[in-house]
Each structure stands twice: as structure tokens, then as C-alpha cells.
Amino acid sequence: MMNSKIYEDLSLVFSRARVVFIVVKILFVILILYFWKLQILDFQMFWQKSEANRIREIVVPPQRGLIRDRNGVVLAKNIASFKASLIRENCKDYEESCLRISELLDLEPEILKERVDKYRSLPLFQPIVVKDNLTYEEVARIKSRQYELPELIVQSEPKRNYPFGTLASHVLGYLQEISPAEMEMDQYKNRRLGDLIGKTGLEKQYEDSLVGTEGKVLEIVDRIGREIGEVSNVEPIRGNEIYLTLDFDLQKKAEEILEGKEGAVVVMKPKTGEILAMASYPNFDPNKFINRFTPEEWVDLINSPKHPLENRTIRGLYAPGSLFKPIMLLAGLDLRAVNDSTSFVCRGSIIIYRHPFACWKRGGHGAVNLYSAIQHSCNIYFYQLGKRIGIEEIARYARVLGLGSPTHIDLPGEKAGLVPDPEWKRRVRDEPWYPGETISVSIGQGPLLVTPLQIAVHTAQIANRGLSVIPYLYASEIHEGHEIARQQEKTGIRSPIPEVYFEKVVQGMWQSVNDRGTGALARVKGFDVCGKTGSAQVVSTATAEKLAQQKREIKTHSWFTGFAPKDKPEIVVSLIVEHGGGGGATAAPSARELIELYRAKYD
Amino acid sequence: MINQTQIKDIDWILIALLVVNTLIGIAVIYSSSHYLPGNYYLRQVFWTLLSLAVLLVLLTVDYNIFVTYSLYLYIACIFILGGILIFGKLIAGTKSWIKLEFIQIQPSEITKIAIILLLARIFSEFKRKYLSNEAGISSSAFVLLAVVLVALQPDLGTALSYIPILLGAFILAGLTRKTLVILLIFTLVIGIVSWGFFLKDYQKDRITTLLTPEKDPLGTGYHILQSKIAIGSGGLFGKGYVRGTQSQLQFLPARHTDFIFAVIGEELGFVGVVVIGLFYFLFLARLFWSVPQSRDRTGVYIIFMVAMMITSQFFINVFMTIGLFPIAGIPLPLLSYGGSSLLTNYIAVSLVLNIKMRRFVNI
Structure with missing residues (x-):
């Protein structure tokens, strides 16, 4: 009686509960299998992720x-x-x-x-x-x-x-x-x-x-x-x-010289190629924009018409002007187109190829031999020399003497300059070479372009009487107090032009500075400075004529390059002041200051 | 009230399994929160002792008395839930807590007991082969009222954890194909309507993120991803107790509460998961095996609903930690830190013990 009341028939309900429990068992199996996948099969992936999370x-x-x-x-x-x-x-x-x-x-x-x-x-x-x-x-x-x-x-x-x-x-x-x-x-x-x-x-x-x-x-x-x-x-x-290789004092001096102007200075040792000073102006203060952003200062410098960020010593391209004359003379001597006894008469101008070409000295220099041609930078002499040897030879000698190719200084972005010849003109301008252009190139004008550093290296070669050098700035490298690397001694390549011809050019350059020549203001008493001045045309002949018609003065770039002393050269100074006027008046005295400073410090 | 035979018939094995799982929980809570202020593991020890005491005291009262008064208990719970919605202070972003002198209690947890007792009362009279409309609708109405109130706190996870209890009752009562279709349609409608009107963006994200947890690893997917990384990087033997990097370095969210199983996976590895899983399974199995050991229909329903409640929470929680279920904010019964949840589960188990020890007794 009791049993029937207590134990009612619940078998249907129990069986339903059993089914649910079977489902639960299945879910447990699924769960374990899924953990197996996560923890055993995918372990590597998750392990790496957790490591990356942690560290x-x-x-x-x-x-x-x-x-x-x-x-x-x-x-x-x-x-x-x-x-x-x-x-x-x-x-x-x-x-x-x-x-x-x-x-x-x-x-x-x-x-x-x-x-x-x-x-x-x-x-x-x-x-x-x-x-x-x-x-x-x-x-x-x-x-x-x-x-x-x-x-x-x-x-x-x-x-x-x-x-x-x-x-x-x-x-x-x-x-x-x-x-x-x-x-x-x-x-x-x-x-x-x-x-x-x-x-x-x-x-x-x-x-x-x-x-x-x-x-x-x-x-x-x-x-x-x-x-x-x-x-x-x-x-x-x-x-x-x-x-x-830089010398702090010379560098400072070089920059002082250029202050307020646009230009470039290179001071180097002719024997080794060590750069003692390398200045370009206008310059900039890199402290102002070393950060991760593009500050206004930097954008301003980039957009400045004076290009202060450009290193003019290796990237400034200028016509060499009269600085080209030593190259002309070396070519002429080597080709035996001129010798010690050759002389031309300068009357202030000359007609070549039915076109008048002027000397810088209106009255003319009179009879000019190779020494006085360099000494007084007489154009007439070089016009006639150029006419004798022709553009192909001029270009060949210019290249032999280091123009038209980079000096391979250890700085990025160096420009090669340009030595023009008929082949170049055909290729680039699709025009034939005009004989008159040869006459312009003879005095360093025309499409001829050089960098101030090329001029310095070229001057070093003259100072070395033919031995060329590769300029450099890196002297040595120190790692934790120990020197680990040093600039390798680079033996210069001797030029195929005989030393005696270089000696003649040197003589002309010595006279230019020490015998009332164009470089007279570079003279340092007792230090035998040899030098050459130059005034480079700023604009193309066509533009120059147009400006001349408007009666506007075109100030030429002012060049000076030289070395000292004459017999045992220790220092080469090359500099250009843009729109500085005559090289003798502007550039030569600055070169003297640098040479004097060098002499005071090292001699 | 209670006699010698009944004490002899107490299912000590079930109590042992209950306590063992709780102790495992305390150990893992220690590992996952020892560097935090608050001594969570000590608090959990306190809650365990309190819950155990409540469990034993409740054994002295015949469960049928609870069933008799279940409607009042339910009404009381509804009032409290309504009251804290209006007067409650926000704690951790929800109004789900009542703050007493030194402890906080979540009424929504205790409400589960009221629901179980009330449903048991409704269905104990029910002797037909399949669920009738009246029983189905009335029981649904009681449960859904509680669901809505808790969902408004807002604590959607706890609110939804009532549903498996109701489902358990339905299953026992018997579901015809027709009822199943109706329930499915009803669920779909509720789902679509809530998606459109009630679910907050973060709740929707939790669901969509299941499909693509990698898409936004720092947003909603972050928790799932970090949890999976924790478990996966545990490997076969785990990184060692108190040595899980994901957990100890706090990459893992809610380590001592909702994501405690990820800590187990990371620190104790697959072996730990299987062993602890086995203990848990034995506990759940013991509940399911207890179903036929009731003298009446009421007891059967109560035991089954208790089993359903704990089992569903277990699976929802664990599936959540491995990214197979939306982050629902449901604690892992017995293992997760949380006094109210622990107390509720102990009371639920107490009911099961109560029924089993009185199965041979006359009314």
C-alpha cells in the first residue's frame, strides 16, 4: 500500500533524464577532444603567441x-x-x-x-x-x-x-x-x-x-x-x-672667408690628398632639424634659392674660366704646339673664324710667351693655342688631368662635371661642334663645368708635377679606444705628361703671384705661393648678351687656386666666390689668409 | 525533523565530490589572484565553510516544505530583484548586488533555487505523457519574469542561465514535436527582437566575435584570444601551478572568475584539464545518477533541474573560454570565485541530498 503511493511509475521520466545524461557525456568527449586540439595539436602556435605576449x-x-x-x-x-x-x-x-x-x-x-x-x-x-x-x-x-x-x-x-x-x-x-x-x-x-x-x-x-x-x-x-x-x-x-683629415682652425677660417657670400673653399695636402678644410656657403645648422619630423627649418632650407644644403665643393658646377689655362698649356707643350720660344702678340682682341675674341685687358699684353700667358692670364695666347690643337685634344688633356670625372672623395653625391667635345654635343644637343666654341673652351668658358674639389685636385697634380691624388676626409677609425682602420696610403698615378712641362706651368703660376701677375694678392712673403686666378662667366653667352643689352652688370664668379711653397708643396687652396668679380681681387687675398694660417700653425 | 536512518542515507560521496571540486577551485583561485589585493582565495574558503554549514542545516528540513513555500520564496526573490533595479547601486557596472555588512550577495543567484522549487511544485502535479500548454505557459511566465528582471540589471549571462532549468523541466515533462517547433520559433523571435532592440553593442560584439576573434584582437576578441592562447600554450603538462604567464602577467581577463578554466588549461595543461574534468564529470554524473533515487516526482524534477543548472553553466563557461560560446559572464560552478554562486550551488546540492536521504521515508 505504502509502496504503491511512494513509488509511482516514473520510468518515462527517468529514461528522459538518461538521454540528457548521454548528451552530457558526448559533450564531455567533445570538450576533451577540443582541448586536445588546442593544447596538443596547436600547442606550438599558442606557445609562441603567449611568449610574444609576455616578452x-x-x-x-x-x-x-x-x-x-x-x-x-x-x-x-x-x-x-x-x-x-x-x-x-x-x-x-x-x-x-x-x-x-x-x-x-x-x-x-x-x-x-x-x-x-x-x-x-x-x-x-x-x-x-x-x-x-x-x-x-x-x-x-x-x-x-x-x-x-x-x-x-x-x-x-x-x-x-x-x-x-x-x-x-x-x-x-x-x-x-x-x-x-x-x-x-x-x-x-x-x-x-x-x-x-x-x-x-x-x-x-x-x-x-x-x-x-x-x-x-x-x-x-x-x-x-x-x-x-x-x-x-x-x-x-x-x-x-x-x-x-680636417683642421678645425682652417675649416673655421674658410667659413669665415665665405661668410655672407656664396661659394666654396677646399684646402688640401697635395702629397696625400688629405682635405684640411672644405667649406661651402651658405651653410646650415644641422642641430636644428635632427628629429623624426620634417621641421619648417629644413623645408625652408630645401626651398631656399641659395641651396644652403648643397655642398658646393663637390656639387657646385662652375665654368673654370682661366683656371683652365694651365691645362691648355700642358696640352700645348705635350703636343709640341708651343714651346718656350713661342710667343703671341696680344692687342686686346683677335679675330678668329671671322669672329672677334677679346682679352680681359683692353690695351693688350703685347708679346706673350707661355710664362707670361699664365702670369697675366692672357686670353689671346690661349685662343691661338686652342685653335692650334683643336677641341678633341683639349678634351683629351682635360680628362687626363682629372676633369669630367669625379675625384672619388669619400663623400656621397659628388658630381663629375663636364668636358665638352663634338661627340658630346652631337649626343646631347644634336648639333655639330662650332669651331668658335673651341676658342671659348680654350679659356675655360663654354659648356665646360668643374667642381671646386676637381680644381683643388687638379692643382695638387700640378703641385706634384704630375702625380695625381685622391682626396679624402677619413683619417682613421677608433673602436673602444683602439685604432681599427686607417686611410690606406694611395700612391698617385703619374700623368703621361712629362714633369718638365708641369715645371713650366708652376713657374707661370709662381710669377702670377710673385711677379705682379693676376694672383699678386695671394702672395705670402717667404712661402713661394704659386697660383692662378679665374673669372668664370656665370651665364651662357646668349643670356650674357641679352643682359648686356639691358645694360646690366654681370658679375663673374671669382676663382683662385694655388699651392705653396713652390718647391716642396704642403698646401693647396682652391676657392670660388660666386659673383665675386675678378679672381685676382676677391679670391686671391682669401687664399692668402688660409695659407698664412696654415703656415702659422704647421710650419 | 531528521533521524538516524536519514543521516545514514546522506550521500557522502556527493558531498565529497562537491567539496573536492570546490577545493580545486580554491587552489586555482589562489594561483590566479594571489597578487591581487583582496585575498580572494581566503574569502572563497570562508564562503565554502558558510555554504557547507547552510547545506547541512537545510538537510534537517524536508524538501517538500521548501516546495510548499516555493511560491513565496519566488515572489520574495522577484521583489528583491525589482527592488535592487530601482534602489540598487551599480557595482561592477551592474545592479546585481545586495551589500550587507561585510559581504555582498547576488540575489539573482539565489533566485535559481526559487525557480527550481517553484517549477518542481508546478510539475509535480503533472502526470501526463507530454508537456501541457498550461504547465508550459505558466512555468515559462514565471521564469521569463525573472529573466527579464535580471537581464535589466544588466546581467544577461545570469538571466540566460535560468533557461536551462526551465528546459530541464520541459524535457522531463516530455516535449512533443509540436512543442519543440513552437519553442524553436519562440526562441528565434525572441532572439531577433532582442538583437534588433535590446542587445547592447558590446553584447552583439560578443556574439559576432565568436566567428572572427582575430579581427579585433584588442577589442571584444581580446578576451577569447587571450584565453585560447592561455589554454593552448599550456600544452600537455602546463606551465606549472602559479606559473602561467598569460594568467600571472594578467593577459588573461577575469582569471579567478569567468576564465578560471583557462588558468587550469595554462598552468596544469591537458593532463590537468582531463583530471579536473574527470572530477567534475563524476560530480555531475553523481547528480544525474541521483535522479532515479527520489521517492516522488517532485524530487526527480528538483534533482534533474539542479543537474541541468550546474551542467549547463559548466559547459557554457568552458565553451566560452575556448571560444565556442559567446562571452556570457557565467561563472564556472564550484571552481570560479564568487560567494553567491557557490552558496546557490551548495543549496542546490543540499536539495539533492535532502531528496536522496528521504527516499525511503513515509510522508
């Missing part, structure tokens, strides 16, 4: 190597600087973060976003630099908001600094952020987005030596990026120190 690689930038002059004066060093970086992973609300950060750092929100967008391919926990060269006030502002804005961090980094500002700025070059195109180049394969690299000058040329090796800290971080331990810490290795 953040912090790159510690190395100190860039110092650059010193030949006596150890530091021309490029590093100073401490701070940069602010955004860790996107820590942003609660990206838009909000951008807004607050741009407010905090006084940046345009659009520029900030653009910047971050540029690096969107980086992992989210990698900091992206949003502002560098922070002031201490900005650092304090960021630090004080560390808890509200965990996504914004401050990192310190060494910053390139040029203690003398504009000094040798073209030689040293400057740094800027690596571009996406450069990232793909082999040379920069180890560099990262946001790295600063040498963009011009020696900073670019010796990038690999200067850059050093970055350090790496692998730190354990928690989810919000707080560092809670270190896995490993590899110290950065400082970049190698580079000693230059």
Missing part, C-alpha cells in the same frame, strides 16, 4: 660614434634627449588617447594620427615615437599623467649634436628618419622604422662605422605594459669614432 623587446639605441678633426676636436657628438612614444595596445579609446596626447604635447591631432598610421604594421605593444627632443617640462607633464595615460611613455635616447653648429655642416652631413624606401635597401636591412640615419655627408658615407650596435632588453610585461622583470639585457655598443 617585449626594448631596443636600446647605441651612441653614435664621435667625429673629430685631425687634432681631436670633436665635431659631432651625442647629448641626452627624450622622446615620447605611444603604445597602442594600452589605449582604452584610441581616438580619445590621440586627442589627449596631442593636447598634452601640443601637436596637431591629424599629424599625430598620420604619424601613428605610418607605423600601423608594427605590433601593438611596440612604442611609436610621437614626439622627440622633449623639453624637461614636457617630460614632467607626461610623467605626471602616467596613470591616466599608460599608453604614453617617455624614453631617453642619445641625440646627435654638432657642438660648432654650422661648422663643416656639409662635410659632416645630417641625420633624418629612415624612409620606407631606404628600409628596403640592403644597407639598412638591420635598421628599424623610426631610426635616424645619416642622410648626407660623412654621416651617410660612414654610417656603418658610426652607427654602433643596438642593445636589446627583453623585458617581461603584464597586460597593461608594465615592466615586471627582465629576461636579458644586451648593452648597446657605441659606434666607432672617426678622425678626419
Whole structure:
């Protein structure tokens, strides 16, 4: 009786419960199988992901190597600087973060976003630099908001600094952020987005030596990026120190000479090719724009009509003017077109190919031999010499003597200049060569183009009586106090032109400075300066005629190149002052100042 | 009230399984929160002792008395749920807590007990082969009222965890093909309407993110991704207790609560998952095996609904940690930190024990 009441028939209900329990068992099996997949089959993938989650690689930038002059004066060093970086992973609300950060750092929100967008391919926990060269006030502002804005961090980094500002700025070059195109180049394969690299000058040329090796800290971080331990810490290795051939005082002097003008100065040692000074003006202060952004200063410089960023010594192309005359003379002597007894009469002008050609001296020089032709830079002599030997020979000798090809100095971006000949004119202008052009080229005008450095190297060859040199700036390299590399002695190539002909040219150049010639203002008593002045036409003949019709004065570029002393040459000075007028009046006295300074310091 | 035979008939094995799983939970809670202020594992120990005491005390009262008063209990719960909606303070973004002197209680958890008892009462009278309309509609109405109130807190996860209890009752009552179709249509309509009108964007994201968790690894997909990374990187033997990087370095969200199973997967590995899974399975199996050990229909329903409640939460939670279910905010019963949830589950198990120990007793 009791049983029937208590134990009612629930078998149907029980069987339904059993079915559900079977489903539960199946689900358990599925669950275990899925964990098998996650933990056993996909283990490697998830393991790597968890490792990447845990360990953040912090790159510690190395100190860039110092650059010193030949006596150890530091021309490029590093100073401490701070940069602010955004860790996107820590942003609660990206838009909000951008807004607050741009407010905090006084940046345009659009520029900030653009910047971050540029690096969107980086992992989210990698900091992206949003502002560098922070002031201490900005650092304090960021630090004080560390808890509200965990996504914004401050990192310190060494910053390139040029203690003398504009000094040798073209030689040293400057740094800027690596571009996406450069990232793909082999040379920069180890560099990262946001790295600063040498963009011009020696900073670019010796990038690999200067850059050093970055350090790496692998730190354990928690989810919000707080560092809670270190896995490993590899110290950065400082970049190698580079000693230059430059002399601080001569460099400074060279820049003072050019101040306020446009021009270029090269001072070098003729025997070795060591560059003692290399100045280009106007110059710039690279300190003002070494950062990751494109500051206004830099854009202004890029767009300036005076091209202050251009290194005129290797990239400025000028007509050599009368500086070409020694080459003409060497060609003439070697071809036996002229000799010591050859003389031409200068009456101030001459008709060649039914066209009048003038000498710079209206009254004429009278009878002129090869020495006085160089001494007084007589055009008439060289017109006739040019007519005798012809353009093909002129071009050949110009090339033999180093024109029309780069000097291979250790600087990027050097230009080759131009030595014109009929073949060139056919190719480039599709016109035949006119005989009258040969006459222009004979005195260094026409399409002939040289760089100031080419002139200096050419002058060194004359000073060496035919031995050519390759100019260089890099003297030696120091790694952690030990010299690891040194400029190899380069034995110059002897010119096929006999030494005696060079001696005659040297004699003419000596007279030019020491015997009331055009270079008289370069004279240094007791130091036997030999030199040649030049005045290069600024514009093409056609433009010149047009300007002359408008009665406008065209000031020519003022050249001087020379060496001293005559018999044991120690120094070559070449300089050009754009629109300086006559070479003898403007350039020669400046050369004297440099030679005097050199003599005072080293002789 | 209680006699010697009944004490002899207490299912000590079930209590042991309950406590073992709770202790496993405490160990994992320690590992996943020892570096946080708040001593969560100690609090969980306290809650365990309290829950165990409640469990034992409730055994002294015949479960039929609870069933008798179940409607009042349910009404009380509804009032509390309504009351905290109006007067409650926001804690962790929801109004789901009642703050007492030193402990907080989630009424929505205790409501589960009320629902189980009320449904048991409704269905105990039900002796037909299949679910009738009246029983189906009235029980649905009671449950859905609670669902809506809890969903408004808003605590959608807990609200939806009531549904399997109702479903359990339906299954026992018997579902005809017609009822199944109606239920499916009803679910679809509710789903579409909520998607269109009620679900918040973050809730929708949680569902869509299931399909493409990689798409937005820092947004909604983040939790799922980090949880999967934690589990997957645990491998066969795990990274070791208290040595899971995902968990210890706080890449993993809600480590000691909703994502506690990911901590197990990471630190104890596949072996740990299988062993702990086995303990859990034995616990659930013990509940299912208890179903036929009831003297009456009421008891059968209660045991089955308790089993359904805990089992469904277990699967929803674990499937959530491996990205097979939307992040629902449902704790893992017994293992996750949380006093109310623990207490509720202990009371539920207490009911099962209560029924089993009284199966031979006269009314």
C-alpha cells in the first residue's frame, strides 16, 4: 500500500533524464577532444603567441660614434634627449588617447594620427615615437599623467649634436628618419622604422662605422605594459669614432672667408690628398632639424634659392674660366704646339673664324710667351693655342688631368662635371661642334663645368708635377679606444705628361703671384705661393648678351687656386666666390689668409 | 525533523565530490589572484565553510516544505530583484548586488533555487505523457519574469542561465514535436527582437566575435584570444601551478572568475584539464545518477533541474573560454570565485541530498 503511493511509475521520466545524461557525456568527449586540439595539436602556435605576449623587446639605441678633426676636436657628438612614444595596445579609446596626447604635447591631432598610421604594421605593444627632443617640462607633464595615460611613455635616447653648429655642416652631413624606401635597401636591412640615419655627408658615407650596435632588453610585461622583470639585457655598443683629415682652425677660417657670400673653399695636402678644410656657403645648422619630423627649418632650407644644403665643393658646377689655362698649356707643350720660344702678340682682341675674341685687358699684353700667358692670364695666347690643337685634344688633356670625372672623395653625391667635345654635343644637343666654341673652351668658358674639389685636385697634380691624388676626409677609425682602420696610403698615378712641362706651368703660376701677375694678392712673403686666378662667366653667352643689352652688370664668379711653397708643396687652396668679380681681387687675398694660417700653425 | 536512518542515507560521496571540486577551485583561485589585493582565495574558503554549514542545516528540513513555500520564496526573490533595479547601486557596472555588512550577495543567484522549487511544485502535479500548454505557459511566465528582471540589471549571462532549468523541466515533462517547433520559433523571435532592440553593442560584439576573434584582437576578441592562447600554450603538462604567464602577467581577463578554466588549461595543461574534468564529470554524473533515487516526482524534477543548472553553466563557461560560446559572464560552478554562486550551488546540492536521504521515508 505504502509502496504503491511512494513509488509511482516514473520510468518515462527517468529514461528522459538518461538521454540528457548521454548528451552530457558526448559533450564531455567533445570538450576533451577540443582541448586536445588546442593544447596538443596547436600547442606550438599558442606557445609562441603567449611568449610574444609576455616578452617585449626594448631596443636600446647605441651612441653614435664621435667625429673629430685631425687634432681631436670633436665635431659631432651625442647629448641626452627624450622622446615620447605611444603604445597602442594600452589605449582604452584610441581616438580619445590621440586627442589627449596631442593636447598634452601640443601637436596637431591629424599629424599625430598620420604619424601613428605610418607605423600601423608594427605590433601593438611596440612604442611609436610621437614626439622627440622633449623639453624637461614636457617630460614632467607626461610623467605626471602616467596613470591616466599608460599608453604614453617617455624614453631617453642619445641625440646627435654638432657642438660648432654650422661648422663643416656639409662635410659632416645630417641625420633624418629612415624612409620606407631606404628600409628596403640592403644597407639598412638591420635598421628599424623610426631610426635616424645619416642622410648626407660623412654621416651617410660612414654610417656603418658610426652607427654602433643596438642593445636589446627583453623585458617581461603584464597586460597593461608594465615592466615586471627582465629576461636579458644586451648593452648597446657605441659606434666607432672617426678622425678626419680636417683642421678645425682652417675649416673655421674658410667659413669665415665665405661668410655672407656664396661659394666654396677646399684646402688640401697635395702629397696625400688629405682635405684640411672644405667649406661651402651658405651653410646650415644641422642641430636644428635632427628629429623624426620634417621641421619648417629644413623645408625652408630645401626651398631656399641659395641651396644652403648643397655642398658646393663637390656639387657646385662652375665654368673654370682661366683656371683652365694651365691645362691648355700642358696640352700645348705635350703636343709640341708651343714651346718656350713661342710667343703671341696680344692687342686686346683677335679675330678668329671671322669672329672677334677679346682679352680681359683692353690695351693688350703685347708679346706673350707661355710664362707670361699664365702670369697675366692672357686670353689671346690661349685662343691661338686652342685653335692650334683643336677641341678633341683639349678634351683629351682635360680628362687626363682629372676633369669630367669625379675625384672619388669619400663623400656621397659628388658630381663629375663636364668636358665638352663634338661627340658630346652631337649626343646631347644634336648639333655639330662650332669651331668658335673651341676658342671659348680654350679659356675655360663654354659648356665646360668643374667642381671646386676637381680644381683643388687638379692643382695638387700640378703641385706634384704630375702625380695625381685622391682626396679624402677619413683619417682613421677608433673602436673602444683602439685604432681599427686607417686611410690606406694611395700612391698617385703619374700623368703621361712629362714633369718638365708641369715645371713650366708652376713657374707661370709662381710669377702670377710673385711677379705682379693676376694672383699678386695671394702672395705670402717667404712661402713661394704659386697660383692662378679665374673669372668664370656665370651665364651662357646668349643670356650674357641679352643682359648686356639691358645694360646690366654681370658679375663673374671669382676663382683662385694655388699651392705653396713652390718647391716642396704642403698646401693647396682652391676657392670660388660666386659673383665675386675678378679672381685676382676677391679670391686671391682669401687664399692668402688660409695659407698664412696654415703656415702659422704647421710650419 | 531528521533521524538516524536519514543521516545514514546522506550521500557522502556527493558531498565529497562537491567539496573536492570546490577545493580545486580554491587552489586555482589562489594561483590566479594571489597578487591581487583582496585575498580572494581566503574569502572563497570562508564562503565554502558558510555554504557547507547552510547545506547541512537545510538537510534537517524536508524538501517538500521548501516546495510548499516555493511560491513565496519566488515572489520574495522577484521583489528583491525589482527592488535592487530601482534602489540598487551599480557595482561592477551592474545592479546585481545586495551589500550587507561585510559581504555582498547576488540575489539573482539565489533566485535559481526559487525557480527550481517553484517549477518542481508546478510539475509535480503533472502526470501526463507530454508537456501541457498550461504547465508550459505558466512555468515559462514565471521564469521569463525573472529573466527579464535580471537581464535589466544588466546581467544577461545570469538571466540566460535560468533557461536551462526551465528546459530541464520541459524535457522531463516530455516535449512533443509540436512543442519543440513552437519553442524553436519562440526562441528565434525572441532572439531577433532582442538583437534588433535590446542587445547592447558590446553584447552583439560578443556574439559576432565568436566567428572572427582575430579581427579585433584588442577589442571584444581580446578576451577569447587571450584565453585560447592561455589554454593552448599550456600544452600537455602546463606551465606549472602559479606559473602561467598569460594568467600571472594578467593577459588573461577575469582569471579567478569567468576564465578560471583557462588558468587550469595554462598552468596544469591537458593532463590537468582531463583530471579536473574527470572530477567534475563524476560530480555531475553523481547528480544525474541521483535522479532515479527520489521517492516522488517532485524530487526527480528538483534533482534533474539542479543537474541541468550546474551542467549547463559548466559547459557554457568552458565553451566560452575556448571560444565556442559567446562571452556570457557565467561563472564556472564550484571552481570560479564568487560567494553567491557557490552558496546557490551548495543549496542546490543540499536539495539533492535532502531528496536522496528521504527516499525511503513515509510522508
